[in-house]
Amino acid sequence: MKKIRNIRLMAGLGAAALALLTSAVAAAPANADTAGGNVPSGPYTLTITKLENPAAGGTPTDGTPQSLTGATPIDGVTFSIAPVEDVDLSTSAGWLTAGELKVDNAGVVVDKAGTVYTTGPAEALDPTDGAGVTSYSTTTASVYLVTETSAPDGVQIGAPFLVELPMAQSSTNGWLTDVFVYPKNTKLGAPVKTADDSKAHAVGDTIDWTVTATVPNQAAGNPLVAYALSDELDSRLTAPAASAVTVSLADAGGSAIALDAGDYTVDVTGQRIVIDFTAPGLAKLTANPSSVVTVAFSAVVNAMGDGTITNVAMLTSQSKSQADSNTPPTVTPSNETKNTFGDVTLHKQDTNGVALKDAEFQVFTSQDDAKNLSNPVSIAGATTFTSVADGTVKISGLKAQNDGQGASLTYYVVETKAPAGFGIATAWSQAQGGTAVTVNPGGVDENGVITVTDPQAPAISLPLTGSTGTAIFLGGGLAVAALAVVVGTLIVRRRRDAAVQAETV
Numbered sequence: 001m002k003k004i005r006n007i008r009l010m011a012g013l014g015a016a017a018l019a020l021l022t023s024a025v026a027a028a029p030a031n032a033d034t035a036g037g038n039v040p041s042g043p044y045t046l047t048i049t050k051l052e053n054p055a056a057g058g059t060p061t062d063g064t065p066q067s068l069t070g071a072t073p074i075d076g077v078t079f080s081i082a083p084v085e086d087v088d089l090s091t092s093a094g095w096l097t098a099g100e101l102k103v104d105n106a107g108v109v110v111d112k113a114g115t116v117y118t119t120g121p122a123e124a125l126d127p128t129d130g131a132g133v134t135s136y137s138t139t140t141a142s143v144y145l146v147t148e149t150s151a152p153d154g155v156q157i158g159a160p161f162l163v164e165l166p167m168a169q170s171s172t173n174g175w176l177t178d179v180f181v182y183p184k185n186t187k188l189g190a191p192v193k194t195a196d197d198s199k200a201h202a203v204g205d206t207i208d209w210t211v212t213a214t215v216p217n218q219a220a221g222n223p224l225v226a227y228a229l230s231d232e233l234d235s236r237l238t239a240p241a242a243s244a245v246t247v248s249l250a251d252a253g254g255s256a257i258a259l260d261a262g263d264y265t266v267d268v269t270g271q272r273i274v275i276d277f278t279a280p281g282l283a284k285l286t287a288n289p290s291s292v293v294t295v296a297f298s299a300v301v302n303a304m305g306d307g308t309i310t311n312v313a314m315l316t317s318q319s320k321s322q323a324d325s326n327t328p329p330t331v332t333p334s335n336e337t338k339n340t341f342g343d344v345t346l347h348k349q350d351t352n353g354v355a356l357k358d359a360e361f362q363v364f365t366s367q368d369d370a371k372n373l374s375n376p377v378s379i380a381g382a383t384t385f386t387s388v389a390d391g392t393v394k395i396s397g398l399k400a401q402n403d404g405q406g407a408s409l410t411y412y413v414v415e416t417k418a419p420a421g422f423g424i425a426t427a428w429s430q431a432q433g434g435t436a437v438t439v440n441p442g443g444v445d446e447n448g449v450i451t452v453t454d455p456q457a458p459a460i461s462l463p464l465t466g467s468t469g470t471a472i473f474l475g476g477g478l479a480v481a482a483l484a485v486v487v488g489t490l491i492v493r494r495r496r497d498a499a500v501q502a503e504t505v
Contacts, residue, residue: 039089042139044165045178048125048146050077050132050158053184053217063167063179073132074185076152082122083142084109089164090141098143103160105324109145119145141166148183154332156186156216159321186216191229191315191334200339201365201409202379203301203397207237207339210296211313217289218319224282226318226329229295233271234309237299242268245297247275252290259284273297304341304397307441311337340400340441344413345449346393350422350456355391359454360384360417363395367433370412377411384416393452400441411437415452422454 052072084101088094100111109117125134147160161183167176191213200207211229218224233239245266249257263281267274275295277285285291301309318329348359362384363377364370376383379397387393401409414434418424428435440446 039141040166040175040177042141042166042177043137044139044141046081046136046144046146046163046165047178047180048079048128048134048136049180049182050074050128050134051182051184052187053219061180061182062171063169063176063181065180066182072187073128073130074152074155074187075128075130075132077128077132077134077148077155077185078150079125079134080122080147080149081125081136082119082145082147083140084145084162085118085120087117087143089143095168098164101143101162103145103162107147107160107325109162122147124149138165146181148185151185154188154190154330156188156317156319156322156330157327158183158185159222159325184219186218186222186319188216188315188317188330188332189214190332191313193231193311193313193334193337195311195337195339197339197399200301201377201399203304203341204378204380205399206298206300208296208298209311209337210294211334212295213293213315215285215289215291215293216317218286222319222321223286224277224317225320225323226277226316227282227285228274228276228316229293229313230275230316231273231295231297231311231313233273233299234311235271236301236303236305236309237271238302239268239271239273240297240299242266245273245275245295248294248296249284249288250292250294251288252292257284257288257291301339301341301397304343307341307400307443307446309339309341341397342400342439342441342447343443344395344398344411344437344439344447345444346387346395346413347449347451348387348391348393348419349451349453351453355387355389356419356422356454357387357389357391358417358419359387359393359415359422359452361386361393361395361428362414362416363398364412364414364434365409367412367436370414370434371430373414373416373430387419396443398439400439409438411439413437415454418454418457421457423457425452425454428452 049068050073051068052074054071087097087101089098097111101109101117102111104110109119111117123136125136128134142165144163144165145160146163148158151157161181163179163181165177165179167179169176191211193209193211196208196210197205199205209231211231213229215227216224243266245268247259247264247266249259251257259281262278263284264275264277267276285293295313313334315332315334316329317332318327321327322329344363346361348356350356362373363379364373364375365377369375377398379395385393385395395413398411399409412434413428414430415424415428416430426432435450437450
């Protein structure tokens with residue numbers, strides 16, 4: 001009987017222990033893989049779609065899939081995601097705390113009292129694909145800090161943001177275990193640089209440049225805090241005065257938007273030109289997304305060098321979120337412009353290959369000008385080019401034909417004065433409109449040497465032997481003989497007349 005009572009006592013203690021354990025388990029907070037309470041268990045998925053910020057700004061989203069009609073995705077953007085520690089979403093207090101969290105200007109998670117919350121290890125996500133999409137899956141309910149870690153050139157890095165997984169959907173009193181977010185980045189278009197060298201034919205002439213840049217579409221609350229265009233001119237160009245640099249603004253349709261003198265500054269130091277927008281100007285740019293800034297200036301080509309002069313402009317831009325997070329400004333280069341120059345080298349000689357000096361040449365841009373000797377090309381102030389003792393005529397610094405708006409340019413070279421004792425070769429004469437010459441970038445190695453052979457001037461005509469000279473002497477002798485006959489005849493007549501007269505007396 002005693003044995004039976006002991007068995008019953010042990011059974012009762014076991015049942016009590018089992019009930020206590022069950023109660024303890026029920027009262028314990030959810031583990032890492034379950035949310036507990038009314039919150040659904042995982043897995044949870046976060047889908048990030050990175051888009052360009054539209055001119056009209058973004059629209060609010062609620063974690064559900066959105067229509068992307070007209071949206072432009074950005075690929076190649078990378079993110080990291082990290083759980084915010086000490087926020088337990090299995091409790092009501094945890095959800096209340098989550099609702100008070102934000103990311104401050106330094107990218108740190110804080111609550112409304114300024115208490116800092118640390119984050120756990122960050123996990124790198126795959127770069128966004130061609131549709132701008134990357135994703136993250138987890139079984140852990142938490143508040144997560146999503147940080148954009150890199151973006152392609154010309155794309156402003158977006159501000160970090162917080163997301164809850166799962167996400168409460170107050171409109172339906174439901175939950176989202178698959179959350180969709182659409183952060184938008186400001187994408188900077190590269191500035192465009194053009195060079196108008198249509199009026200430039202040689203060193204000493206002026207080339208006109210323009211740089212255009214489209215103002216980015218800034219997200220609401222994230223204005224531009226820096227916007228500048230700069231151009232480091234090649235040393236072979238003479239930089240303009242700051243007062244000669246013009247700046248204008250127009251909307252996407254080309255209508256002018258007035259800029260005041262205080263909206264920007266222009267600085268020219270050495271070869272560097274900088275147009276920097278001030279606070280009023282930045283506000284005007286931010287208020288006019290997709291507008292176009294145009295900078296125009298001219299520069300004189302002062303040397304040829306290797307024959308190729310290139311230029312690239314730079315756009316420097318920074319948003320408030322970049323500045324707040326100590327992210328450096330975004331620097332975007334323009335396309336490269338190229339203007340090329342070359343040498344024309346002539347060798348002046350006679351028909352025996354002997355060098356001739358003091359032959360003079362001029363260069364023209366049309367055959368009509370060459371025939372009229374009008375509008376000769378001036379190179380650094382010189383319009384006439386003369387052969388030296390070894391017969392060389394170096395015409396240095398003509399704009400080459402294969403680049404710029406003056407491409408396919410042909411010159412006409414005329415010999416305007418032959419060396420003493422020689423005539424002008426027909427092919428190089430004014431009457432023929434000179435000889436057509438094209439120029440490659442660079443010096444004699446790229447363009448070679450053109451030989452110009454002049455004929456010797458014709459000699460004066462001399463008398464022929466036995467012809468003109470003999471006739472002169474023969475004619476003179478006959479004249480003397482005839483004179484002697486006449487004189488002799490006269491003497492005979494006088495003597496005869498004298499004799500007749502004496503007989504008569």
